[in-house]
Amino acid sequence: MSGFKDVQHLFRFAGLFVAVILAFLVVRSYVVPKSFGEYGHYRGAAIGEIAAHPIKFAGHQACASCHTDIVETKAKGAHAHVNCEACHGPLATHASDPSAMTPVKLDTLVLCVRCHAASAAKPKGFPQVNPAEHMGGVPCQSCHNPHSPEIRPDTGKSLAAGGAR
Amino acid sequence: MNISRRQFLILLPAAAVAWEYVEAGTPEASPNYQMSDHWWGMLIDITKCIGCGNCVRACQKENDVPDGFFRTWVERYDRMDYHLESPVVISPDGGKEGFPSVVEGAEGDYFFVPKMCNHCSDSPCTQVCPVGATFISPDGVVLVDQTYCLGCAYCVQACPYGCRYIHPEKKVADKCTLCYHRITKGLTTACCEACPTGARQLADLKNPNDPIHAFLKTHTVQVLKPQMATGAKAFYNGLDGSVR
Incomplete structure (x- = not known):
C-alpha cells in the first residue's frame, strides 16, 4: 500500500x-x-x-350575554346585523369586568352621519340622508332609536325613541 | 432493569417519537383550536361597502397600528365610462374618517373597495424572506415573526397588493394577521366585527358549514391580480375590472 x-x-x-x-x-x-x-x-x-395577543373587541356574543334587552330591540329593526361594537367601539375591558370601564355616550350627530350621509358613491339601496336638510341640528335620537331606527307611521317616531341608553 | 438488545431496538423509535414531542416547543395558546381544521380567507362584498371607515378604525384599535400606516384601508374608485382602464382612486387617510360625499348625478361610476392582506396561499412575500421570519401558518394565515424579522423590507417590496409596511417604532415588517389572536379564540376579525353592512365576512374554507361555500357557488367572485397567481384568499364580490 x-x-x-x-x-x-x-x-x-x-x-x-x-x-x-x-x-x-x-x-x-x-x-x-x-x-x-x-x-x-x-x-x-x-x-x-x-x-396570545390580547383582544380589544369583545365580540357580539359577549355583549349579548348581558344586554339581552338591547339585542331584542335591535333584532326587530334595520340595525339587527350591526354588531354593538361597530358603533360603541372596542369594549373587551368592559366585557371582562363591567365595573372596570363604562362605555361613553356616543354623539349621534357624528356617528349616524358617518354611515348615513348621502353620497352617490354608496350602494343605491342603502338609506342615506343629507344631514343638513334632514334634521337641521336636531340630534338623531330625538326621533330615531339608534338600536331600531325605523319611524313608525302612527307616532312619527321609532319604537321607544330616545331609548338609546 | 434488564433490556435485551431486541427490546432496546424496538424501544428506540418510540423514544425518538417521544423526543420529537418534547422538542416541539410551547403548546398552542388555545387548546381547543386545531390549526389543521382551518383554512382562513375573507369575503369582501363591494356591493355592500358604504365607505364608512369602521373597519380601518377597528383594525387600528385592535392591533395598535401606528398612525399613517394601514393593515386594511378603503379606496374609492371613480371609473369613467370612456376611460375604463384609468379610474381615479382616492383613499384619504386610508378612508379612516370616511370619504367626501359625491352629489347625485355626478359623472362616472363610484364604488368603494376595502383592501387588506389577501393571505395568499402562494404568497410572494413569504418566499423572499431571507431569514424565515414570515410564513404561511398551517391554517393559511400569512404572519410575521417579529422577534425574527430583520426589517430588510424585501417582503414589503414583494407584496403585489402593498399590504405590508415597516413598523416605524419596531423597525420590523408588520401586516394584517387576519386577527389571528381573535380567530383562534372563535371570534371574528376586528374589521368584520365593526363592519355595519356585512361587506366583510371571515371565511373558513375548510369548514363545510361556512356560508362562504354557498356564496361562492351562487356568485361570481374574483381575487385581486389573478394574473400573478398568488393564490389570494380575499374573495371580492362585485369587483369591477378597473380595480388594481
Whole structure:
C-alpha cells in the first residue's frame, strides 16, 4: 500500500475538519430556536405568540350575554346585523369586568352621519340622508332609536325613541 | 432493569417519537383550536361597502397600528365610462374618517373597495424572506415573526397588493394577521366585527358549514391580480375590472 505512505498530515487535516463541523453543529443547536422547522422554515412558536395577543373587541356574543334587552330591540329593526361594537367601539375591558370601564355616550350627530350621509358613491339601496336638510341640528335620537331606527307611521317616531341608553 | 438488545431496538423509535414531542416547543395558546381544521380567507362584498371607515378604525384599535400606516384601508374608485382602464382612486387617510360625499348625478361610476392582506396561499412575500421570519401558518394565515424579522423590507417590496409596511417604532415588517389572536379564540376579525353592512365576512374554507361555500357557488367572485397567481384568499364580490 505505497499510496498511503506519508499521509499523517491528511489525517490531521481530516481531524480539524471534523472538529470544525462538530463546533458548527454545537453552535447551531444553541442558536436555532427549538421550534424552528416545526411546521416549515420558520419558528413554530411564533404562531402561539401571535395567537396570545390580547383582544380589544369583545365580540357580539359577549355583549349579548348581558344586554339581552338591547339585542331584542335591535333584532326587530334595520340595525339587527350591526354588531354593538361597530358603533360603541372596542369594549373587551368592559366585557371582562363591567365595573372596570363604562362605555361613553356616543354623539349621534357624528356617528349616524358617518354611515348615513348621502353620497352617490354608496350602494343605491342603502338609506342615506343629507344631514343638513334632514334634521337641521336636531340630534338623531330625538326621533330615531339608534338600536331600531325605523319611524313608525302612527307616532312619527321609532319604537321607544330616545331609548338609546 | 434488564433490556435485551431486541427490546432496546424496538424501544428506540418510540423514544425518538417521544423526543420529537418534547422538542416541539410551547403548546398552542388555545387548546381547543386545531390549526389543521382551518383554512382562513375573507369575503369582501363591494356591493355592500358604504365607505364608512369602521373597519380601518377597528383594525387600528385592535392591533395598535401606528398612525399613517394601514393593515386594511378603503379606496374609492371613480371609473369613467370612456376611460375604463384609468379610474381615479382616492383613499384619504386610508378612508379612516370616511370619504367626501359625491352629489347625485355626478359623472362616472363610484364604488368603494376595502383592501387588506389577501393571505395568499402562494404568497410572494413569504418566499423572499431571507431569514424565515414570515410564513404561511398551517391554517393559511400569512404572519410575521417579529422577534425574527430583520426589517430588510424585501417582503414589503414583494407584496403585489402593498399590504405590508415597516413598523416605524419596531423597525420590523408588520401586516394584517387576519386577527389571528381573535380567530383562534372563535371570534371574528376586528374589521368584520365593526363592519355595519356585512361587506366583510371571515371565511373558513375548510369548514363545510361556512356560508362562504354557498356564496361562492351562487356568485361570481374574483381575487385581486389573478394574473400573478398568488393564490389570494380575499374573495371580492362585485369587483369591477378597473380595480388594481
